[in-house]
Amino acid sequence: MGRSQLEKQKTHEKIVETASRRLREAGLEGVGVADLMKEAGLTVGGFYKHFASRDDLVAEAIQSAFDSWGRKLQAEGVDPAKMTAADIADRYVSTYHRDNPGEGCPFAALTSDISRSGAKARAIATDGLRRNFEGLASKAAGADEAERRRKAITAFAMMAGGVGLARLSSDEALSAEILETVRDFVAGIDK
Numbered sequence: 001m002g003r004s005q006l007e008k009q010k011t012h013e014k015i016v017e018t019a020s021r022r023l024r025e026a027g028l029e030g031v032g033v034a035d036l037m038k039e040a041g042l043t044v045g046g047f048y049k050h051f052a053s054r055d056d057l058v059a060e061a062i063q064s065a066f067d068s069w070g071r072k073l074q075a076e077g078v079d080p081a082k083m084t085a086a087d088i089a090d091r092y093v094s095t096y097h098r099d100n101p102g103e104g105c106p107f108a109a110l111t112s113d114i115s116r117s118g119a120k121a122r123a124i125a126t127d128g129l130r131r132n133f134e135g136l137a138s139k140a141a142g143a144d145e146a147e148r149r150r151k152a153i154t155a156f157a158m159m160a161g162g163v164g165l166a167r168l169s170s171d172e173a174l175s176a177e178i179l180e181t182v183r184d185f186v187a188g189i190d191k
Contacts, residue, residue, distance in 0.1 A: 012050045015040050019061035020068070021102040028058060028113040059120040065106040066128040085139040085155070086187035092159045093183040098166045098175065107132075107156075108163040132156050140189040155186045 018040040022031045033054055034044045051057045073080055091097070092105065101109045107128070114125045136152035137145070162182030169175040 008049070011042065011046075015042070015047075015050055015057070016060045016064050019057055020064040023058065023061050023113075024065060024104060024106055024109040025102040028110060028117055033057075055118040055120060058117060059124055062106055062110070062114065062121050063124050066124065066131075068103070069105065080135065081138075083139070084187075085136070085190045088136070088139065089155075089159065089183045089186035093162055093179050093186065095176070095179065097163055098179065101167065104163070105160060107160040108167075111160065111164070129156075136189070141191055151189045155189050158182045159186055 015037070019031070019036055022036060022039065033047055036057075037044045037047055047057075051060075070080065097104045097108065106114065106125070114121055133149060133152045133156060136155050137148040140148040140151040140155070142148035142151060159182060162178050166175040166178045169178065
């Protein structure tokens with residue numbers, strides 16, 4: 001890859017990473033292209049050198065957000081296949097995740113936004129749901145695959161919803177109670 005292509009790729013990745021973080025912090029409609037490009041240290045005129053539309057950027061940013069969990073685990077030397085349900089719950093249903101939406105799961109931050117977004121973003125989110133359900137189902141106990149999948153769907157819905165509810169609570173004790181309750185429930189799906 002030539003120098004200019006490499007620079008273009010790095011710039012593209014910088015825009016996507018900035019968008020991924022900012023969209024989780026402010027919502028899909030909370031960040032405009034001009035503000036995003038300025039934050040990335042670029043001019044708005046360069047946007048269309050990288051993306052055909054804002055929807056294309058949103059889709060890539062959402063994909064990047066979904067992939068960030070795996071990248072973070074890999075950087076820490078953690079094998080997701082070896083994580084228990086309790087390990088997953090401890091990381092996901094945490095005060096850190098609650099307090100840092102820009103670094104967290106897009107489902108906890110953007111569920112209602114993604115449900116109203118374009119087909120490409122919704123397809124990426126649907127794939128993310130499937131992967132999360134499969135991963136949790138592999139940790140769940142149950143008489144058969146259907147029971148393990150039901151537990152996984154319930155646990156993931158509780159995690160994403162629990163973090164969202166903990167974020168909106170103005171009562172710190174209630175917020176902590178929500179996190180602890182959900183974390184304890186999810187940790188028990190393997191029993």
